[in-house]
Amino acid sequence: MTTSSTPTTTGHDAAHAGPVVRVSDLRKSYGTKVAVDGVSFTVDRGEIFGILGPNGAGKTTTVECLAGLRQADSGSIELLGLDPQHDPTPVREVLGVQLQESKLPAKLRVREALELYASFYPDPEDPEALISLLGLGERRDTPYQNLSGGQQQRLSIALALVGRPQVAILDELTTGLDPQARREAWDLVEKVRDSGVTIVLVTHFMDEAERLCDRLVVIDRGRVVAEGTPGDLSGGSRGSRTFRVVLPVAPPEGLLTGLPSVTSVRDVGRELEISGTDTVLPDAIAALSGCGIIPDEVRTRTRSLEDAFVELVTRETEETAP
Numbered sequence: 001m002t003t004s005s006t007p008t009t010t011g012h013d014a015a016h017a018g019p020v021v022r023v024s025d026l027r028k029s030y031g032t033k034v035a036v037d038g039v040s041f042t043v044d045r046g047e048i049f050g051i052l053g054p055n056g057a058g059k060t061t062t063v064e065c066l067a068g069l070r071q072a073d074s075g076s077i078e079l080l081g082l083d084p085q086h087d088p089t090p091v092r093e094v095l096g097v098q099l100q101e102s103k104l105p106a107k108l109r110v111r112e113a114l115e116l117y118a119s120f121y122p123d124p125e126d127p128e129a130l131i132s133l134l135g136l137g138e139r140r141d142t143p144y145q146n147l148s149g150g151q152q153q154r155l156s157i158a159l160a161l162v163g164r165p166q167v168a169i170l171d172e173l174t175t176g177l178d179p180q181a182r183r184e185a186w187d188l189v190e191k192v193r194d195s196g197v198t199i200v201l202v203t204h205f206m207d208e209a210e211r212l213c214d215r216l217v218v219i220d221r222g223r224v225v226a227e228g229t230p231g232d233l234s235g236g237s238r239g240s241r242t243f244r245v246v247l248p249v250a251p252p253e254g255l256l257t258g259l260p261s262v263t264s265v266r267d268v269g270r271e272l273e274i275s276g277t278d279t280v281l282p283d284a285i286a287a288l289s290g291c292g293i294i295p296d297e298v299r300t301r302t303r304s305l306e307d308a309f310v311e312l313v314t315r316e317t318e319e320t321a322p
């Protein structure tokens with residue numbers, strides 16, 4: 001998407017080839033608590049890369065190390081050829097960070113906040129262009145405390161972008177937003193990516209990852225437990241299908257389980273749940289109708305990233321802050 005008001009990146013390091021982020025075997029403990037336990041991933045230019053995991057999985061620690069805000073115990077991190085752990089200063093020029101629940105002074109107005117942050121950078125984005133990109137035009141003179149949750153989040157994204165970063169880290173972007181504001185934030189993230197910024201999105205929402213991410217890692221207890229596109233992870237491309245039918249009579253014994261594409265048949269209340277490979281649905285319906293059994297109802301269901309996530313992740317029994 002390009003509009004006259006869309007900020008463009010200046011290309012602090014546009015010539016850098018290969019992945020823009022490379023994290024290898026990252027480890028970090030807080031005392032005896034192992035927060036990050038050998039995490040590795042790469043992020044390619046122009047993608048929205050997700051770091052998905054339950055509370056306490058180690059996501060924030062990982063991106064804080066990536067941003068050079070926290071010192072890792074071991075492992076290596078490269079961001080556009082720079083090392084945030086040993087040389088964080090140049091990293092600040094190419095990286096924008098929107099950290100979880102960042103708060104601003106209550107009386108600071110939208111435009112003032114952007115101008116203040118812009119003053120930290122040698123070649124900042126025009127605050128007006130960002131105000132327009134983020135739909136804050138009518139709020140430019142509103143104090144931070146009077147913004148809605150969605151507007152505060154949009155401002156925090158604007159602040160992460162004001163230094164014209166090549167890479168932006170957005171942490172728990174939509175936590176606490178209502179459904180409408182979440183959707184607006186998602187549209188905005190896509191708009192920012194389309195303007196040329198690579199995005200690392202930290203989230204514990206499956207729907208958010210499914211909707212936005214080109215690729216993602218799932219982290220649980222400090223380790224990467226899965227990696228791929230949302231489609232890869234939800235198994236949509238692995239040819240596993242499940243559907244349910246309500247039948248007027250029970251099918252003959254072995255009719256369905258005898259079909260090569262059927263892997264399991266289960267009674268679930270008044271429904272029969274049939275699972276199998278790609279052709280399981282047409283095969284089963286054909287076999288049933290061959291015996292004169294026409295289903296009263298057929299219900300298909302696509303396996304979602306959420307299903308995959310629940311299978312992958314064993315939730316830690318940790319207290320989570322309200």
Ligand SMILES: Nc1ncnc2c1ncn2[C@@H]1O[C@H](COP(=O)(O)OP(=O)(O)OP(=O)(O)O)[C@@H](O)[C@H]1O
Binds near residue numbers: 061062204
């Ligand atoms: N400063 C700290 N001191 C001690 N333990 C910490 C500290 N920061 C995080 N932890 C612990 O390290 C683990 C990983 O935390 P982290 O914040 O990285 O996870 P997260 O996946 O971002 O979770 P959340 O979504 O809840 O923020 C958690 O068990 C957390 O309690």
